[in-house]
Amino acid sequence: MTQTTSHRTRLSPEQRREQLLDLGVRLLATRSLDELSIDLLAEEAGISRGLLYHYFGNKHDFHEAVVRRAADDLIEKTAPPVDGEPMARLLTSLAAYLDYVVDNHEGYLSLVKAAAGGNETLREIYEEARSSLNGRIFREDAQGTIIPETPATRLVVRGWSAMVEELVLSWVADPGPVTREELLEVMAASLPALVEVVPGQRPA
Template sequence: MTSTSGRTRMSPEGRREQLLELGTQLLSTRTLDEISIEVLAEEAGISRGLLYHYFGNKQDFHVAVVRRAVEQLVAITAPRDIEDPLEQLAVSLGAYVDYVVENYTGYVSLVRAASGGNDELRTIYEAGRRALVDRIFEVTGSDGMDALGVPDSPAVRLLADGWSAMTEAVVVAWVADDHGLSREDLLQRLAGALPAIALA
């Protein structure tokens, strides 16, 4: 990166990274539809033409921003070094809840876009959810799953997918109105619901 006449010149990779970061920041308080090439160009202080150089059109830009947002969510909810599998699940859920709280508007629009017929956005969204659910089994391991009394089987994984969808719906609704349910209570109930559903 060099500076000429008081202006910062970035490498193409660095500039694209900067624009993606700005896009995900905007997504925290705006819907996908509200984040246009024009808005990003204004926020970044660059021309629309330059943005079209990095992102061919609005759809390509939205896809790139959603992919980055999902990557951030997967990273933020990464497991900690916690032995108890139920506590580990609650901690990861806590990170997820905090993410939704901080990025509520954009997150809800992402979920709606993924279910609204856009195949590319749905693929990215579903891949992110798949990674989050599969990670529960990978991190917990067979011993941890046995400790919970939950065998790792195709049927249990199917139920875990359902639990994940329920969790998302509950968290999104809870952020809008907590219905008197504390964050700690929410996390304990959601974490406890997974083995309860699997064993029902």
């Protein structure tokens, strides 16, 4: 299916890098990191193993590049924050995030899986992406108006975003009778609800 043409196909380094990274992200969605062997990827791409080493030094570096690409893609494609009142902005951010996961299920899955099971470097890449999202949602979208920043609330927001991730992934896998709007509303409303539960945080 790949490589119907004669013997070699010579691409520009940029094109080839793109191709290999994209393929990597796609393949990673349906298998774990260590099942993503150089052999498999080379075969799927229709190239020799040697070429992969030419572009990415070794397996680890390749994995890192794949994960980084998934993360960059997430950050880039997720809509930047808009203005408006805090809760509305929070909803908008969440919607952008949800839509991204729906549209790029594979890439997102790759990112999450690799990050959770991977080494320090991989987790950092993931954390970076998450911070970037949380940064938008927490610090820009909602803070100052909804949430005071204390160690306890920071912890809770961290927990909240883990919850959001789980909810989105679960919902995408099986929405059941829950609509997109209901999901968004639950996620958005959860944040203030959780903050209220923090001791010494209840306003009014």
